[in-house]
Amino acid sequence: MKAVEIFFRLFFALIGLGLLPVSWFHYEHQWQLHKLLQELDQSLKIDTLLKRWSQLDSIPSPLARAHQDYYYFRFLVELDESEKAMKLGLMLQRSFPGYYDLEQWLSVLELQNRNFKGSLYWVEKAIDYHPLDESNYFQKSLILKRMGLDKEARKAQEEGLMIGKRNLTFRNH
Amino acid sequence: MLKLWLLYFIAFPFLYHETLYEVYGLRVALFYGLVAVHCLNLSFTGLSKIQKLKPDLLDMALGLWVSLRFVSYLALHTVLDNPPPGWLYGLDTLMLESAAYLFYLCLRLETPNSEFFKKLGFGMIISHLAVVCLQWGWSDFSWVRELSDGRYNGSYFHPNVFAILTVAIFALIWFDSARGCKKAQRTDYHWYALILTLIVLWLSASKNAILGMGVLLFFRSKFRWFILIAGALFFFLFLQLRSNVSPEETFRNKLSHSVSIRLTIFQSTLFAISQNPAGLGTGQYATRIHSYVKENLHSYFPHPKQHSLNKAHNFALEWICESGWLMIPVLLLITWILYYCPFNHCKAALSITALCSLGSVHLNYPEGFLLFSLLLAGMNRDFEEIS
Numbered sequence A: 001m002k003a004v005e006i007f008f009r010l011f012f013a014l015i016g017l018g019l020l021p022v023s024w025f026h027y028e029h030q031w032q033l034h035k036l037l038q039e040l041d042q043s044l045k046i047d048t049l050l051k052r053w054s055q056l057d058s059i060p061s062p063l064a065r066a067h068q069d070y071y072y073f074r075f076l077v078e079l080d081e082s083e084k085a086m087k088l089g090l091m092l093q094r095s096f097p098g099y100y101d102l103e104q105w106l107s108v109l110e111l112q113n114r115n116f117k118g119s120l121y122w123v124e125k126a127i128d129y130h131p132l133d134e135s136n137y138f139q140k141s142l143i144l145k146r147m148g149l150d151k152e153a154r155k156a157q158e159e160g161l162m163i164g165k166r167n168l169t170f171r172n173h
Numbered sequence B: 001m002l003k004l005w006l007l008y009f010i011a012f013p014f015l016y017h018e019t020l021y022e023v024y025g026l027r028v029a030l031f032y033g034l035v036a037v038h039c040l041n042l043s044f045t046g047l048s049k050i051q052k053l054k055p056d057l058l059d060m061a062l063g064l065w066v067s068l069r070f071v072s073y074l075a076l077h078t079v080l081d082n083p084p085p086g087w088l089y090g091l092d093t094l095m096l097e098s099a100a101y102l103f104y105l106c107l108r109l110e111t112p113n114s115e116f117f118k119k120l121g122f123g124m125i126i127s128h129l130a131v132v133c134l135q136w137g138w139s140d141f142s143w144v145r146e147l148s149d150g151r152y153n154g155s156y157f158h159p160n161v162f163a164i165l166t167v168a169i170f171a172l173i174w175f176d177s178a179r180g181c182k183k184a185q186r187t188d189y190h191w192y193a194l195i196l197t198l199i200v201l202w203l204s205a206s207k208n209a210i211l212g213m214g215v216l217l218f219f220r221s222k223f224r225w226f227i228l229i230a231g232a233l234f235f236f237l238f239l240q241l242r243s244n245v246s247p248e249e250t251f252r253n254k255l256s257h258s259v260s261i262r263l264t265i266f267q268s269t270l271f272a273i274s275q276n277p278a279g280l281g282t283g284q285y286a287t288r289i290h291s292y293v294k295e296n297l298h299s300y301f302p303h304p305k306q307h308s309l310n311k312a313h314n315f316a317l318e319w320i321c322e323s324g325w326l327m328i329p330v331l332l333l334i335t336w337i338l339y340y341c342p343f344n345h346c347k348a349a350l351s352i353t354a355l356c357s358l359g360s361v362h363l364n365y366p367e368g369f370l371l372f373s374l375l376l377a378g379m380n381r382d383f384e385e386i387s
Helices: A002-040 A046-057 A065-078 A082-095 A102-112 A115-130 A134-146 A148-170 B002-010 B025-044 B046-053 B056-080 B091-110 B114-138 B159-174 B186-203 B206-221 B223-244 B247-252 B255-275 B285-292 B316-325 B327-340 B345-357 B366-377
Strands: none
Touching: A002 A046, A002 A065, A002 B046, A002 B091, A046 B114, A065 A082, A065 A102, A065 A148, A065 B316, A082 A102, A102 A115, A102 B366, A115 A134, A115 B056, A134 A148, B002 B091, B002 B114, B025 B046, B025 B091, B046 B091, B046 B186, B056 B091, B056 B316, B056 B327, B091 B366, B114 B159, B114 B186, B114 B345, B159 B186, B159 B206, B159 B366, B186 B206, B206 B223, B206 B345, B247 B345, B255 B285, B255 B316, B285 B316, B316 B327, B345 B366
16 A cells, blocks of 8 residues: 555656646747747848757757747748758658648759759649649749740749639638 | 636636747646646645546546557657657647646546536636627737637637637536536526627637537527527528628638538548558648648648648547547547436536537647546546436
8 A cells, every 4th residue: 555655646746747847848938939930030140040949949848849840941941051951851841741831942942052953843842732822833933934944934923823813812811 | 726727727718928939838838837736736635535536437548548649659750651850749749638638637536516617617708708808909918819800719729719618618507507407497697608608609700619509509408499590590690790791701601611621621631541540640630631632622721821721620530640540449439438428517518519629620729628628527427327
């Protein structure tokens, strides 16, 4: 009986002590991520991103990890941090294909690297996953134009405009 | 400890602040904290309660459910194709679900009585109305969320979550006389709750919740035909008046569209289930469903960032999709046990929450899930009554 009592006391004490920091870390993580997104929306700077990201990463809270990493990847692309962004982007795409606009951002990244074929490959993938997202077609048009394929670029742009017009009449929620 | 939980749930809609990333960030953080305090309290003072607890069928079936979620989390990182790049992926969902099971067990030890649920129901319905008043009159207040396309959301994630939780709370109040509810005399208190719930339903414009409430009252009321006619009139009036707001609203309120959107999402989910007997992994529906999305779903959700694309709109399908085919018998077992639990106010509220969740997302969000766990703890476990 004594052993059972000690077991239960220890079990609940350990869980309780374990969950207290989880509660704080969860709050802290939510707050830091909000602050990071707000700051980066106002002015996108690599120093801010890396500083805030290391703070965020040091909090041992598993707050929707894929979602958080998606943001980090997107900001890295916008800041032209090609190497880091490509590594993270490919890793995320392998596990979560079609999640948000991952493929479209990979295409943007390849375009920044002047790898037109790679960029076209990713934008086609993006169209496969989200065929009615007009921004994919505008991205495709941009790549084709850079490749000197003006006729195809115009066609992709018209397709994007047509789909965009259609989407306007649908619910945006 | 029960008083602390009562306070937490009554303050539920106000546990929001705009400086947190997720709408439910503060609610979940506080939930972990309260479960921790409850466990520590049990460890120091509540040992006699633990020793008295005799686990019943429902406890064990729910334990099986949590274990399966744990197994599918492990499978995601070890057996399944293309595992995520770290153990943190999916851990947030697993942690919340495990903590909710612990919360359920803690409440089972405290055995909340009908007085607790009466206070909870009335307190929550008042706080829901208070948050509506704040949203209407003081929308700049940082502790209150802005409206979702003109629909009141009570600072919850979505107006549907707000409306369905309100209907569940209404069920707690309406059926508070535990048994023989068809013959129960209603007091002013019950009618006030009905009026407040109708106001919330109107403002949140949730068709799902209105239908759920209609079904609940129809099956558990002595005036069922009167309820049916009054409910139908309310529903058509609601569709008519709400649809005059704007062309967008007209579209939104067409029931046929709502149904076809859901059917399309269900098709995609069923396709994913058929392709993945071991499931997609705990908490991975939103991130991994896109490879199985049917063509026509894009007509409704063309942009990948539209949130509705990331939810199955049916709690059972989402859990089966994440945890694999083994989840089907586990859910059937839980449903079978719940079906045979004697009727009480918690069973009424639980049924309405589950029924509405067959076409909505709220059980897969923390707010709905935590209230569901609370209601499970309040089920009447007098299984001998069955015989």
